[in-house]
Amino acid sequence: MNEKQKLYIDELAESQGVAFSMAVEQGFDLCSFANMFMLSDARNHMDNGSAYWMTMTPDIMIDKLSMNSVDKATMNYSKTMAEWLGEFYARYQYYTNIPSSKIVKII
Template identity: 55%
Template sequence: MNDRMDLYIDDLAEDQGVLFTKAVEQGFDLCSFANMYLRSSPRDFMDKCYPYWMTLIPSILIDKLPLSEVQKTAEWQDTWEAEWFGEFYAWYQYLTNIPSVQIAESVSPEFLHAHYNVLHDLDIKLAVKKLAEFRGVSI
């Protein structure tokens, strides 16, 4: 784990949850948004603990993302799930120290969505630990 990230992780996880919620509220497909976000340069900067990117509020950050790559959806989506996704991915990256782009491949948003009903009932750090262990990643 990166010592500099220790200073930001609680706020980052919460803000990332808000960011995912805002995206869903704007009609973006949750899985499509998550895939784009985890592969984005802003998220890469966060993985590398650049303080500027770690402290951006969601309403500013969403304007810096390539949203043209994200599918829209007409279906209602659960904002609670969106918030949980954002927080989960922040904690997963922090606790495993795996780059977000690799996380998008190993724990895809589609996989996370399929297992959301089981995982979201756990404490978020325990959910990360269980899924990491299942994937063969030690924390």
């Protein structure tokens, strides 16, 4: 992987982690949000390298997602845990090249 690719995935992983953290902060269930996000068209575009989605700020990303199917939290998850999970999913998808929709079913 060249430096340019590494910067791209670092930026995406950080943004996705913050988006997961923001979802928890807004009272959404972490598992429900992660499932919705990994199966979303937005994440599919990221899997395919869409610069539009890969460079989007987390707050705009959350605003563009349909949160209607995401459950409200019944447990408290830390923002740190949510951020780590979001970053993990982004990096795992990038390094394995497995579509996010399949990763969420495996994990």
